[in-house]
Amino acid sequence: MSADLPILRNGQSLPLREVPEFPVGDFRDIILRRIQEGDRLACLCADVDLHLYAVLADDAGHALRVLRARLDAPRYPALTPDCPQAHLFEREIAEQSGIIPEGHPWLKPVRFHLPWNGAPDPWRRGGVPVPGVADFFRVEGEEVHEVAVGPVHAGVIEPGHFRFQCHGERVFHLEIALGYQHRGVEKALLGGPHPLSLKQAETACGDSSIAHAWAYCRVLEGLAGFQVPARVDLVRGVALELERVANHVGDLGALSGDVGFLPTASFCGRIRGDWLNLSAEGCGSRLGRDWLRPGGLRQELEPALAARMRPRLERAWADTKDAVELLWGAASVMIRFEAAGRVDSDQARAIGLVGVAARACGLGRDVRHDHPFGPYGERPIPVAQAESGNVHSRAWVRWLEAGASSGFLSTALTALADSAATPKPAPLPPLAPVQLCVSLTEGWRGEVLHLAWTDAQGRFARYKIVDPSFHNWFGLALALRGEQVSDFPLCNKSFNLSYCGHDL
Numbered sequence: 001m002s003a004d005l006p007i008l009r010n011g012q013s014l015p016l017r018e019v020p021e022f023p024v025g026d027f028r029d030i031i032l033r034r035i036q037e038g039d040r041l042a043c044l045c046a047d048v049d050l051h052l053y054a055v056l057a058d059d060a061g062h063a064l065r066v067l068r069a070r071l072d073a074p075r076y077p078a079l080t081p082d083c084p085q086a087h088l089f090e091r092e093i094a095e096q097s098g099i100i101p102e103g104h105p106w107l108k109p110v111r112f113h114l115p116w117n118g119a120p121d122p123w124r125r126g127g128v129p130v131p132g133v134a135d136f137f138r139v140e141g142e143e144v145h146e147v148a149v150g151p152v153h154a155g156v157i158e159p160g161h162f163r164f165q166c167h168g169e170r171v172f173h174l175e176i177a178l179g180y181q182h183r184g185v186e187k188a189l190l191g192g193p194h195p196l197s198l199k200q201a202e203t204a205c206g207d208s209s210i211a212h213a214w215a216y217c218r219v220l221e222g223l224a225g226f227q228v229p230a231r232v233d234l235v236r237g238v239a240l241e242l243e244r245v246a247n248h249v250g251d252l253g254a255l256s257g258d259v260g261f262l263p264t265a266s267f268c269g270r271i272r273g274d275w276l277n278l279s280a281e282g283c284g285s286r287l288g289r290d291w292l293r294p295g296g297l298r299q300e301l302e303p304a305l306a307a308r309m310r311p312r313l314e315r316a317w318a319d320t321k322d323a324v325e326l327l328w329g330a331a332s333v334m335i336r337f338e339a340a341g342r343v344d345s346d347q348a349r350a351i352g353l354v355g356v357a358a359r360a361c362g363l364g365r366d367v368r369h370d371h372p373f374g375p376y377g378e379r380p381i382p383v384a385q386a387e388s389g390n391v392h393s394r395a396w397v398r399w400l401e402a403g404a405s406s407g408f409l410s411t412a413l414t415a416l417a418d419s420a421a422t423p424k425p426a427p428l429p430p431l432a433p434v435q436l437c438v439s440l441t442e443g444w445r446g447e448v449l450h451l452a453w454t455d456a457q458g459r460f461a462r463y464k465i466v467d468p469s470f471h472n473w474f475g476l477a478l479a480l481r482g483e484q485v486s487d488f489p490l491c492n493k494s495f496n497l498s499y500c501g502h503d504l
């Protein structure tokens with residue numbers, strides 16, 4: 001059966017009628033079989049007509065496969081007991097559509113809203129759901145106690161609740177409850193593209209503006225059958241890699257601060273600003289806002305500007321090396337980093353980790369390599385990996401990636417400085433009706449997925465966003481098992497996941 005699944009490439013569209021539909025039992029069996037063969041569950045969602053949709057990523061084969069099931073009733077046998085990668089997707093399906101995955105081991109709200117389609121509230125909460133009001137797992141036993149952190153935190157940080165089950169300082173279990181940042185982004189995109197749709201997609205996760213904007217642009221370009229010029233793709237690559245390095249440098253500084261190593265912490269706080277200012281030089285925004293648009297760019301990177309940015313890039317990278325190399329030479333830092341927050345490769349594979357968190361466990365998952373987009377087919381970037389799956393590995397992968405991205409940026413800016421700017425492209429054609437497209441980019445945290453299909457008028461009938469944090473928050477929970485509760489800030493920072501990217 002799975003041999004009949006059509007193969008999609010990243011950013012390619014497909015008529016909706018060609019998405020194969022199976023009875024839910026076969027749908028479930030196909031997903032489980034392909035995951036046993038090495039695929040990942042990149043997305044699982046539902047529509048208002050009792051259809052389930054799944055996107056399977058075959059990273060080794062550089063392919064995506066989409067399938068669906070038509071349900072006769074708003075319930076089906078849950079995938080989660082046999083496929084942990086589905087656990088959060090199935091909770092989300094219950095909340096968004098009222099479809100119950102029967103047999104799910106821990107079915108509770110994700111974002112605390114009523115089903116979009118007016119279906120009965122699966123949790124019978126009555127009235128408007130209150131964020132954070134839900135059952136929590138409890139460990140019983142003598143001297144076992146709970147430690148509750150958040151949702152309100154000290155300092156400038158988004159809201160999220162962390163419930164620890166502890167014996168003394170040792171953590172038995174951590175449960176993470178989010179949903180306080182829910183803005184209804186996916187629902188707002190329905191019926192689009194609207195004038196605000198790009199802005200809504202771009203700010204799905206604010207520190208990954210380029211990754212989400214590019215994924216959105218490629219969905220529209222795929223649905224419109226539009227190919228952007230190679231120079232546009234290269235400028236987009238510059239934007240994405242600047243976003244990546246700025247965030248990795250900030251994280252390395254923050255990790256240093258969490259263990260009290262002030263030289264790197266202080267330097268990186270300033271140097272991160274240099275990388276952000278390079279983005280501002282390119283488009284006027286330190287976060288890369290309004291740099292990309294469907295069909296092209298809002299801000300072209302003119303040859304003269306690319307030439308001016310090159311020496312600033314070299315200075316920023318030289319300062320970054322000076323600051324971060326202090327970190328690796330500090331024995332006290334290495335002892336803390338190596339002793340905390342381990343997730344092994346089997347766990348990472350089972351729960352579907354992506355991005356930095358996956359590569360730190362030895363899983364070479366990188367969309368730029370596995371499902372190349374933009375300039376990355378012709379200008380590949382090495383996949384940075386480590387093996388231990390601990391805080392040190394996650395820091396080391398960030399460092400390797402920062403170096404690889406800096407090299408890419410240097411050659412890309414040179415090429416842009418030596419070539420003429422692209423003429424302003426024609427407006428994007430209308431989107432094809434009743435068509436589906438899957439777009440992946442590799443944000444600085446990991447895989448960003450945008451899935452959309454259109455109605456008979458060429459408007460969005462469904463728009464689904466999967467931020468890498470959606471895959472990775474449970475990885476943080478596993479990293480704390482058996483650890484000291486006092487190591488939570490360090491482990492949390494080593495993942496540095498997004499609350500709003502999860503909550504959408």
